[in-house]
Amino acid sequence: MSESTAVARGRRTSRNRGDDRERAILDTAERLLGERSYADVAVDDLARGAGLSRPTFYFYFPSKEAVLLALLDRVVAEARARRDEAVADPAPDVEGRWRQVIGAIAQPFRSHLAVTLAAAEARATSVAVREVWNGVMERFVDETAAQVEAERARGAAPDGPPARQLAIALNWMNERVLHSAFAGEQPGLAADDAVEVLLTVWMRTIYGGRLP
Amino acid sequence: MSESTAVARGRRTSRNRGDDRERAILDTAERLLGERSYADVAVDDLARGAGLSRPTFYFYFPSKEAVLLALLDRVVAEARARRDEAVADPAPDVEGRWRQVIGAIAQPFRSHLAVTLAAAEARATSVAVREVWNGVMERFVDETAAQVEAERARGAAPDGPPARQLAIALNWMNERVLHSAFAGEQPGLAADDAVEVLLTVWMRTIYGGRLP
DNA sequence: GAGTCTGTCAACAGGGTGTCGAGAAACGGC
DNA sequence: GCCGTTTCTCGACACCCTGTTGACAGACTC
Numbered sequence: 001m002s003e004s005t006a007v008a009r010g011r012r013t014s015r016n017r018g019d020d021r022e023r024a025i026l027d028t029a030e031r032l033l034g035e036r037s038y039a040d041v042a043v044d045d046l047a048r049g050a051g052l053s054r055p056t057f058y059f060y061f062p063s064k065e066a067v068l069l070a071l072l073d074r075v076v077a078e079a080r081a082r083r084d085e086a087v088a089d090p091a092p093d094v095e096g097r098w099r100q101v102i103g104a105i106a107q108p109f110r111s112h113l114a115v116t117l118a119a120a121e122a123r124a125t126s127v128a129v130r131e132v133w134n135g136v137m138e139r140f141v142d143e144t145a146a147q148v149e150a151e152r153a154r155g156a157a158p159d160g161p162p163a164r165q166l167a168i169a170l171n172w173m174n175e176r177v178l179h180s181a182f183a184g185e186q187p188g189l190a191a192d193d194a195v196e197v198l199l200t201v202w203m204r205t206i207y208g209g210r211l212p
Numbered sequence: 213m214s215e216s217t218a219v220a221r222g223r224r225t226s227r228n229r230g231d232d233r234e235r236a237i238l239d240t241a242e243r244l245l246g247e248r249s250y251a252d253v254a255v256d257d258l259a260r261g262a263g264l265s266r267p268t269f270y271f272y273f274p275s276k277e278a279v280l281l282a283l284l285d286r287v288v289a290e291a292r293a294r295r296d297e298a299v300a301d302p303a304p305d306v307e308g309r310w311r312q313v314i315g316a317i318a319q320p321f322r323s324h325l326a327v328t329l330a331a332a333e334a335r336a337t338s339v340a341v342r343e344v345w346n347g348v349m350e351r352f353v354d355e356t357a358a359q360v361e362a363e364r365a366r367g368a369a370p371d372g373p374p375a376r377q378l379a380i381a382l383n384w385m386n387e388r389v390l391h392s393a394f395a396g397e398q399p400g401l402a403a404d405d406a407v408e409v410l411l412t413v414w415m416r417t418i419y420g421g422r423l424p
Numbered sequence: 425g426a427g428t429c430t431g432t433c434a435a436c437a438g439g440g441t442g443t444c445g446a447g448a449a450a451c452g453g454c
Numbered sequence: 455g456c457c458g459t460t461t462c463t464c465g466a467c468a469c470c471c472t473g474t475t476g477a478c479a480g481a482c483t484c
Contacts (some may be wrong), residue, residue: 017431039337042471053433058473124336125251134397141399165409168399172392173385173413180384185346187353187380197377201385205413208420254440265464270442
């Protein structure tokens with residue numbers, strides 16, 4: 001639904017103006033979300049910021065929510081790409097491989113903090129945002145569960161509750177802990193400590209055997 | 213209009229009428245939050261439901277948020293009480309004790325589902341709700357950290373990351389996993405499975421030693 | 425140079441919040 | 455029993471926000 005832009009030199013401006021406006025709205029949104037909360041950014045702010053009137057905004061996007069979804073899509077795509085990169089170039093040790101995956105997913109959300117926090121906020125009220133978000137989580141859960149099962153199959157990890165159940169708990173933990181760390185909430189971990197602490201919980205949960 | 217109050221002759225009625233109205237608003241709120249989301253309940257709905265006009269609502273509560281906070285306080289108080297009960301009457305085995313605590317905290321939030329989900333929704337935009345919520349979490353984190361340190365001191369649990377960091381990760385995990393379970397989100401655990409799965413992660417994280 | 429897209433926006437309709445000030449109702453003193 | 459004070463009630467208002475409508479302007483198309 002993009003990529004076909006940059007149509008060389010000439011006068012094929014027909015779509016350019018519209019694309020520029022669209023990009024201006026997205027840029028304005030990401031900038032304003034860095035300054036205040038999603039709820040405090042009105043459609044009028046996005047329009048004005050992009051040099052448009054409010055009704056004109058609606059020519060480009062059906063709602064403020066749609067702008068956020070567009071921004072979120074980019075971050076999600078990046079997180080998936082980073083994760084795939086990490087998996088494609090695995091560390092030699094088991095712990096290092098899990099660290100790679102957790103860190104790779106966290107990184108894009110951290111570097112697009114404004115979008116991440118806005119999405120978390122909007123998820124509370126927007127069905128569409130929630131669906132996108134849960135879709136992302138679903139995929140990470142699936143992949144985690146498959147990895148855990150593989151580790152069990154090769155005898156590296158002990159049995160226990162269904163791998164999928166552990167994967168659900170661990171992935172939601174990451175989401176919540178990273179959110180509170182990024183948002184600077186209390187109680188919360190320092191953003192720089194978070195991955196290591198999460199990794200400890202993952203390692204002990206996946207590989208820790210029976211208890212005393 | 214209805215109820216007619218008919219409080220008979222308890223003479224110190226001075227505050228009764230007001231208290232009744234207040235309770236009617238709280239009851240209406242909890243009922244409506246069982247039917248639709250916090251955002252979809254307007255102040256007018258609360259007022260009408262309690263047999264009042266909208267401006268009169270503001271005589272009793274400064275905002276819709278204040279109503280939610282009042283409801284939330286009750287649930288939080290119950291969770292704290294249940295937790296204290298559980299601690300006061302400990303199971304004989306270690307795992308049983310942790311199960312008691314996790315289950316005791318979860319139970320009131322589950323039985324007041326409407327308030328729990330509304331608070332989670334409102335937390336995204338309301339500073340006051342977030343503060344209450346994080347205050348609750350802070351206390352659970354403190355208590356968890358102290359327990360973990362006690363287990364380490366008596367040699368039952370191995371060393372590792374600071375107890376407080378683990379406590380933060382584990383408590384946020386519980387919050388998020390229980391929320392998704394209660395809300396029926398996907399991916400999510402069945403509400404009846406959640407405590408056992410969480411318990412597994414806690415046990416392995418707290419007592420699981422070094423890894424392969 | 426007429427027709428048709430792509431943009432553009434003033435004005436409107438509708439729904440929400442919170443406030444103000446004029447009162448009605450209940451009570452307590454006398 | 456009447457009277458002032460406190461408690462309670464609500465119509466009307468001021469605001470802010472969303473999303474739509476309809477008239478209209480510029481550019482490219484043939």
